[in-house]
Amino acid sequence: MSENKSTYHHGDLPKVLLQNATELIREGGIKALSMRKLAERTDVSRTAPYHHFKDKNELLCAIAEQGFQRQDQALKNLSVENPGQDNRQLFERYVLAYIRYAYENPETYDLMFGKEIWKLGTATESLKQISRTSFRHWVDWIEQLQLQDIVSKQDSTLRVAQASWATLHGLCRLLIDGIYLNPEDLEEMGKTAVRMLTTPPN
Amino acid sequence: MSENKSTYHHGDLPKVLLQNATELIREGGIKALSMRKLAERTDVSRTAPYHHFKDKNELLCAIAEQGFQRQDQALKNLSVENPGQDNRQLFERYVLAYIRYAYENPETYDLMFGKEIWKLGTATESLKQISRTSFRHWVDWIEQLQLQDIVSKQDSTLRVAQASWATLHGLCRLLIDGIYLNPEDLEEMGKTAVRMLTTPPN
DNA sequence: CGCTCTATTTTGACACTGTCAAGTTTCGCT
DNA sequence: AGCGAAACTTGACAGTGTCAAAATAGAGCG
Numbered sequence: 318m319s320e321n322k323s324t325y326h327h328g329d330l331p332k333v334l335l336q337n338a339t340e341l342i343r344e345g346g347i348k349a350l351s352m353r354k355l356a357e358r359t360d361v362s363r364t365a366p367y368h369h370f371k372d373k374n375e376l377l378c379a380i381a382e383q384g385f386q387r388q389d390q391a392l393k394n395l396s397v398e399n400p401g402q403d404n405r406q407l408f409e410r411y412v413l414a415y416i417r418y419a420y421e422n423p424e425t426y427d428l429m430f431g432k433e434i435w436k437l438g439t440a441t442e443s444l445k446q447i448s449r450t451s452f453r454h455w456v457d458w459i460e461q462l463q464l465q466d467i468v469s470k471q472d473s474t475l476r477v478a479q480a481s482w483a484t485l486h487g488l489c490r491l492l493i494d495g496i497y498l499n500p501e502d503l504e505e506m507g508k509t510a511v512r513m514l515t516t517p518p519n
Numbered sequence: 520m521s522e523n524k525s526t527y528h529h530g531d532l533p534k535v536l537l538q539n540a541t542e543l544i545r546e547g548g549i550k551a552l553s554m555r556k557l558a559e560r561t562d563v564s565r566t567a568p569y570h571h572f573k574d575k576n577e578l579l580c581a582i583a584e585q586g587f588q589r590q591d592q593a594l595k596n597l598s599v600e601n602p603g604q605d606n607r608q609l610f611e612r613y614v615l616a617y618i619r620y621a622y623e624n625p626e627t628y629d630l631m632f633g634k635e636i637w638k639l640g641t642a643t644e645s646l647k648q649i650s651r652t653s654f655r656h657w658v659d660w661i662e663q664l665q666l667q668d669i670v671s672k673q674d675s676t677l678r679v680a681q682a683s684w685a686t687l688h689g690l691c692r693l694l695i696d697g698i699y700l701n702p703e704d705l706e707e708m709g710k711t712a713v714r715m716l717t718t719p720p721n
Numbered sequence: 722c723g724c725t726c727t728a729t730t731t732t733g734a735c736a737c738t739g740t741c742a743a744g745t746t747t748c749g750c751t
Numbered sequence: 752a753g754c755g756a757a758a759c760t761t762g763a764c765a766g767t768g769t770c771a772a773a774a775t776a777g778a779g780c781g
Contacts, residue, residue, distance in 0.1 A: 362731045432696040452699060476711045487689025494634040497654060509678045553738060564760045
């Protein structure tokens with residue numbers, strides 16, 4: 318019926334809020350996101366957002382959830398874009414893409430895996446679920462690689478998955494938190510990590 | 520002259536502040552540390568701490584710095600306590616001790632390596648220095664291990680040091696941030712990591 | 722059309738935060 | 752004893768998350 322942006326009071330406030338919130342954290346980090354500034358940018362009163370997100374925490378969870386969806390999408394596209402590649406090469410691409418996502422969306426990545434949400438057990442149920450799924454994808458990867466002897470079998474799949482993912486995550490964190498790591502070396506660093514995680518080729 | 524606690528106005532306010540601050544973050548995380556609560560617990564006015572730490576940031580840096588000192592000490596003691604052990608075994612102990620420190624002092628570790636301080640380049644000069652030194656110790660370790668063929672030489676020492684440290688750091692972060700990792704598996708996890716990082720023995 | 726019900730949004734308020742400016746106390750030294 | 756400086760306190764301001772109560776506007780129905 319209404320062809321312009323607003324069908325109800327504001328239109329689709331939740332979506333716009335999420336969008337603006339993502340924008341805010343991208344501009345100034347998670348600390349720069351305040352409910353009040355968000356409301357202001359959305360041209361809405363201070364407490365309006367509270368009718369769509371019960372908490373600031375719930376808003377953060379929503380951002381993180383969106384992050385998982387996009388990351389999953391980006392990683393899923395990989396195998397589609399590179400058909401017929403063997404798992405060894407594909408795995409390297411996967412790792413590099415993972416790191417790239419973290420590098421390009423540092424604030425979101427921070428929410429996805431930072432203590433802001435997880436430490437206090439305040440994660441939304443749906444966020445918990447999608448993050449579990451996301452980790453399972455990694456475990457599946459490792460299982461495949463173990464079957465093909467690309468990754469060591471001396472420890473259980475879960476263990477190796479945890480340890481290798483820790484490497485990946487550690488690299489991302491060092492990068493994001495601005496510790497030691499140089500963005501220029503990003504790709505090289507990822508390749509080094511892959512070499513360390515996999516058995517030598519041929 | 521004065522035999523009880525107070526020689527000056529308060530005695531050694533800076534030391535007491537640092538102590539209470541560490542206590543506060545241990546009790547309720549970094550977020551639970553506010554300058555005002557700290558002042559209150561120290562029985563001192565709201566702004567008294569500002570005469571010893573120009574910022575909240577400077578206070579956090581001081582806590583982190585103290586963390587580095589204690590960690591370095593704990594790690595240094597290792598080689599003293601276990602003389603005559605070969606580097607392979609010692610390295611495993613080193614890794615486990617590193618993880619244990621992070622596990623036992625999660626809030627401090629978070630300050631030492633978290634974005635709270637590093638992301639915005641707000642680290643104190645002395646903090647920067649001690650953290651650099653601390654990383655150099657790790658690089659030295661890797662160099663030794665490469666010389667003894669315990670760690671792969673296919674990448675440069677710096678690269679391997681970064682990647683392997685990322686693994687270690689990643690594990691600690693997962694543990695601290697409460698993601699996936701189970702505290703019970705801590706030791707096993709560390710050993711798996713060591714196995715992944717080093718060449719097979721004998 | 723008009724009425725009501727409910728979802729949406731706003732206004733006011735409170736306790737809390739970091740930190741600055743200006744004042745006050747207390748010590749060490751000459 | 753008294754001076755200079757260091758340590759400390761009080762008052763104030765803008766900003767935060769969030770609750771309770773009021774105001775508004777839309778949909779559905781007669």
